[in-house]
Amino acid sequence: MAARVSTSGAALLASLAALSLLTLTYGQIALPLADTVGALTGTQSSDLARQIVLEIRLPRVAAAIIAGAALGMAGVLMQALFRNPVADAWSLGLLAGGQLGVALTVTAAAFAGPAAVSFLTFFEGPSITLAAAAGVAVAAFAMLALGRRVGAITLLVIGLMLGFTSQGLTSVLLHFAARAGGRVYGGWRDASFAGVAPSALAWLSLPILIGACVAIATAKPLSSLLLGETYARSLGVKVTSLRHAVLAATVLLVAPVVAFCGPVSFVGLIAPHFARALAGTARILPLLPLAALGGALLALAGDAIVHAPWEQHFLHLNAILAIVGAPVVILILIFSPAVRQWR
């Protein structure tokens, strides 16, 4: 099993590196591979090529990789915590909750006056991350509380419905915020990795790094929770504190993605299934790196298609992810023996 995990991990890592390089070469201006590598290693003479690769494309590719990895790991945590094969930050409404948190904050600032808006703009990184974290945390706790009362499928439907509600509210709020003079974070309502400024990468990755550490620390007891709460307790797991730790990790992983990249769908839902298939186990610890790499690869692939040299820019990231992701979810639900009892 350990061999399977490291082999798959190496293969995923290699694919990710190759796809990253490929993505860096194309866009509105195509760059030869040699120039791209040269720009990355600092041996390239052309300033234009360096600027395009390092300042425009690299932040986008890095954002896709970091966000995809975070969503993949969060998916593993949530599917185990809810014992639900279609749970993830998107399907249970955490991403929409985070968006609503940001929208509320922006609107409040807009109505509070220009000083509040400029404060928010100046501390954009931390403030929208915090606002998103508040929204994600509220949604996550609500789902966890509900998850103990209703069945897995009901919870999923409620999560999707609350997601739609939050998205509607977000749209209305941002309209008022714009009228009241608040700056609306551009291009953010649709998922995209292109809006992440190089300076924002630190704010994106720092909480995710901490979240990943918490996830790794909870991996062992979370594996026991797969058997159900009573069995987990009989194996010495303190279930309540475990739940809180896993939720904290999820919020840390998901909130920065919402704040900087918007509601990236399907990545967190599918990556854990690939990770389980590759690892041949449902133990959490080996799944985390595989789901991170798989999520990163999926997100980057979506981004690569969006930014392929089309004649005009017409594709949205979530459109690509939905076209590919939704049928995959359907196939998993119909054919995978891993979820047979759940059907």
Added chain:
Amino acid sequence: MLDLQSLAVGYRNTRGVVLSGIDLAAAPGDFICILGRNGSGKSTLMRTIAALQTSLDGAVLLDGEDVASMRPATRARRIAVVLTERQFNPGLRVEDVIALARQPFTGWQGGLADKDRAAIADAVAVAGVGPFLRRYFSDISDGERQRVMIARALAQTPRLMVLDEITAFLDLPSRVEIMALLRSQARQKGQVVLLSSHDLDLSLQLADSVWLLDGGGGFSVGTPEELSQSGHVGQAFDNEAIRFSPSQGRFEISSSASANT
């Protein structure tokens, strides 16, 4: 080895006290069946002994230590439970389920040492679950699943095994096999095995000792022969339709009920 000292079990809500004043002891190697009708408090008693719920009064001692105040990790090394509770577990394979039994013994990563692998291999062989180790846990039959959970409990190498209604999903040959297996494990490993069951015939034939709950908060303890002869089994289970016959050691359908059919 297992001592219940003036134990009272139940709930701190309207259900209140289910059983109280329980003073019992079990020695290493004992295979004990807890019998009683639905709602007589079997599960409550077993959950309290395994410290899955708090006692209302008294104490459960295992090797002289209070089970309720043990550290959870320590308790998990000494007590294994098997329940009928069914949960959905996405992607969990049979081998994962059994390996989880070793978590109380492993480091923070949950990596298995040779000792852990040996315990798992032994449990797999004893419970006969080798053929479906790679199958998904949610994709095997109820009977197979119950065997896997027993293998998991064996792999935990506990001092005390608490098994609640585990034979409910099994056919008669499997029930006999599982109960005989648990009895010989208790003997060989010097464990105490507590098993609750509806299955009177088998329990009375196999148990070293029976804890019989009468459903009204009373209980009696003894060997199967003692309880049958004294009429306690009859008191706990008889109704209009069936009657326990001490002389035959089994139930008979009473004549009025058979006349109606």
